[in-house]
Amino acid sequence: MVVATAVESLPGLTLPELALHFALLPGIVQRVCIGMCGQSEVDDNLKLFQKERSASERECIYQLLRNAQAQGLLRADMDLAFLSNSGS
Numbered sequence: 001m002v003v004a005t006a007v008e009s010l011p012g013l014t015l016p017e018l019a020l021h022f023a024l025l026p027g028i029v030q031r032v033c034i035g036m037c038g039q040s041e042v043d044d045n046l047k048l049f050q051k052e053r054s055a056s057e058r059e060c061i062y063q064l065l066r067n068a069q070a071q072g073l074l075r076a077d078m079d080l081a082f083l084s085n086s087g088s
Contacts, residue, residue: 004029013061020048025078 022053036042053061068074 013057016046017051017056018061018064021065025074025080051076 020032020034023029027082036045062080065074065080069076069078069080074080
C-alpha cells in the first residue's frame with residue numbers, strides 16, 4: 001500500500017527509483033551494488049543515478065519514507081533527516 005501510494009504521489013517516480021532511495025537510506029551505506037541483465041537495464045540504472053529531483057520532489061520522497069517509518073515499515077531509529085530540505 002505504501003509503495004503504491006508513493007508511486008502515485010509523485011509523478012515520474014518509479015518503483016526502481018524508490019528502491020534506490022530505500023537502498024541508500026542507512027547513513028552507513030557507501031556503495032550499492034545493483035544487478036543488471038543487459039544493456040537496457042544498465043542504461044536505465046545509470047539514468048536513475050543521474051536523475052535530479054526538485055526540492056519539492058525530494059521533500060515528497062522524504063515524507064513518503066517518514067510515513068513508512070511511522071507505520072513500522074522502516075526502523076524507528078533510522079535517521080531520515082538528511083533527506084529533508086529543512087534538515088529536521
